[in-house]
Amino acid sequence: MIERRLTRERGMSLAEKLGSVSWSFVVLLGLMAGVGYAMLYSAAGGSPEPWAFRHGLRFGFGVLMMLAIAMVDIRIMLRLAWPLYLLGVGLLVLVALHGEVGKGAQRWLDLGGFQLQPSELMKILLVIALARWFHRASLERVGNPLFLVPPLIATAIPVALVLKQPNLGNALITLMVAGAVFFAAGVRWWKFALVIGAVAVAAPIVYESLHDYQRQRILTFLDPESDPLGAGYHVIQSKIALGAGGMFGRGFLQGTQSQLNFLPEKQTDFIFTMLAEEFGFVGAASVLALNLLVVLYGLAMALACRHQFGRLVAAGITVNFFLYVFVNIAMVMGMIPVGGVPLPLISHGGSAMITVLIGFGVLMSVHVHRAVEIEGEQGEV
């Protein structure tokens, strides 16, 4: 019923659009931000300053921005896909030339009090661009290797720029997000196998060209106890905090590892550890489940979409979110090297929160406009 109506009408009213927003998804995100607020309150030793209050403020602003983007017609995004992509690349170039240097890498662009990490934004813009490319393509065309060359180049350019910053973690995530779009578009299995094989061969060569601190992270990951007071310290202290939390945790504001500062960067990278120490396995597993729910929601939106462009965009954005969560949590549990990736919506950090909510805004736009007819597709429908 509803779908027929949406299909019929070319232009939806604002009220209709707002009505078709998945409000339960928004509530889910609010729940996550609430967890973040509580944990940042605890990280400050029981105070809304300096993190929790700003976190809440940013979330409020971010949600408004997300809803605004959700109202934007998906067809406008389709049209602007390539200009947006070029804008993203331009920002990456700009950051390489004028960016703030932090922790040995050029990543940030200072936009008058608001710091932007273009590499985060780039992932969303790349997803939109790739979705635009594959939107018109039949499975036969996707099977043609030559057809895959332009999107590969479009992927390679931002990946190379991010790698150059240097930000190995984000470069890899960008690559994987792009890979997810390629996969969703129907690129053959054996082609992925070919690329992965090539990477395995190239890995030793890449390792040689890595920065010392990146190599150190990889080495520390392989044997954290080898350097307990150096780079391995973070991971060891994080594992101690997780283990000390036990089944039910030490209680809110009671985590000794975090409250006594044994845990590094507890308001950003290691916020999950802090949560796990204070609320135990029960709390940590709940947050894990919450994140999984967001991911599954995203996939459901992707599957429900009636046009290929929306599907691909939704798939890419969902995978992007999943990778954030995975990298962060696996990192604090000592499963993968320390990467400086925050836990979306829970960690402190404006740029990450805004870019994640921009991504979800696009996702919601896909959901709101899941049944619109896109002209370019008509011939094939």
Next chain:
Amino acid sequence: MRREQGRRAVFTRRMLLVGAGQVAIMGAMGARLYQLQVVESERYKTLAEENRISVRLIPPPRGRLTDRFGEPIAANRQNWRAMLVAERTDDVGATLATFAEIVPLTEADRARVERELRRRRRFVPVVVRDHLDWEEMARLEVNAPDLPGIMTDVGQSRIYPGGEAFAHVVGYVAPPAEADLDGDPMLELPGIRVGRAGLERAHDQALRGRAGSVRLEVNAVGRVIRELAREEGTPGQDVTTTLDAGLQQFAAARIAEESAAAVVLDARNGEVMAMVSSPSFDPSLFDTGVSAAQWREWTTNPRAPLINKAIAGLYAPGSTFKMVVALAALEARVVSPGERIFCAGVTELGDARFHCWKRGGHGWLDMREAIKQSCDCYFYEIAKRTGIDRIAAMANRFGLGLQPPIELPGARAGLIPTRAWKRATQGVAWQQGETLVHGIGQGFIQTTPLQLAVMTARLVNGGRAVEPHLTRAIGGVPAPGGSAGDWPLIGIPEAHLRLIRDAMAGVVNERGGTAYASRLPAEIGAEMGGKTGTTQVRRITMAERERGLRRQQDLPYEWRHHALFVGFAPSQDPVYACAVIIEHGGGGSAAAAPVARDIMAETLRRDPARRQAPPRPALQVAAAERSGR
């Protein structure tokens, strides 16, 4: 349409696959979380506690050392310090500048503070000035509002009220060296001191006490968050020594000009009432660290200020040994007390000539006169009759040649030679001429002033083998050996001892005695007995003897004789025994006897009649038990 459906089918299939993969990965992370948080939780909880809790030791106050009357000879002084905590002030430089206006601060102090501030974390207090006096403390307190970051506290430092007079006996404390680390964690504390010499070292365990501890919660940089538990330590025990501080001071002052040593014992039980060695040193210098120049001065000084000559100085006993020879001869029945032996001034044995100190000789002498006038020829004769091994055995019964069990580290055993000793160490047989030389306390024989005092005590206390000791009580618990009955007899007939005692009284109190000039002043109301001794540092050549160059003061200092005196008082009912040695003092009667006289007079002046030392608690208990029965 069919194409679109194909694409959508592929997309759906693949997304379900991706979703399944994501669920699987999340599940794996959940499993890992379960393993860390539930399965291995205990291990990590322990690690977290270790992170969080820091155990710190609280050093206990070190026990005091007191003399027999309870007067402190080693004590602790409150050391008021001003500390700076960098994080509590906005401007360290300004605070220090204000501080310097209130309490003087040297450039060196300032440089040290700045160096330490750079090295330590901002919340660790750094000592700005210590040993502040009361007025300086008051000024700092008044100006506290202008001195952000400055706080005051009190530590303890060791002081020695007796100073140099007690240095050799009491010893000193110093920061522990590698060798001092005996596993006691307290020794790792900054500012801790251990006894490094003398009684401070001998009783270090008792004086040290046991450290208390406090369990603190600390954060990752070591800042203390709060105190969790506190366990009080045990303060070090006070040690009551046998010394009489006033007598010790007097004796030290009396020999201060010389390189000398003196020991006063309670002859009845071996308590050391005074033990001095000169020159001395300031024991408090070790607390803060001795400068290289000071150390060089001490160690290269030929008078060896760091050596306790009373226990570690080895000297031939000279004529003070003659009583032992006489007793050995009496016991061997090779001479009777009344037998008279002729002294011609020289004794000949084969080709060798052995001179008496008196050129013309003493003529006919019995044993009492021989001791009184210290005739050498008499003792050449009876030593020859007795033999060295019997003399050595008698000497050993008087403690000579044996390690005295005194508490002080570094006491020497000296040497009493025997035939077997000479064969074993020198590979040649004992010569009879050597027996003669040893009969007057010369030759290989070596003794310490403490041993000579012990010998004298055993001569006059009825022949009890008292051993010298310095400890009356530790922590209020009396040390053994306080009464005469604690000591075994050495088996000398009382008649022999009475003869010796009488002869020694004659030495001091009769005309012709070698120490007649040093009898006690009449006001003391008691007489002293004793025996002089003069030992050659260097053999007098025949040429010198003929030239008549024999006046000691004409010789260079280091060639002059050592002067000795052993004595006791009162002569009728002896209580105290003493030994004095003045290195290169010349003669025993001229140099050592007057010193001994003064020390003994002072000892008697301080006698229990006027100043009774509290009896040992054990005796009180014993007396109470007796009266109870």
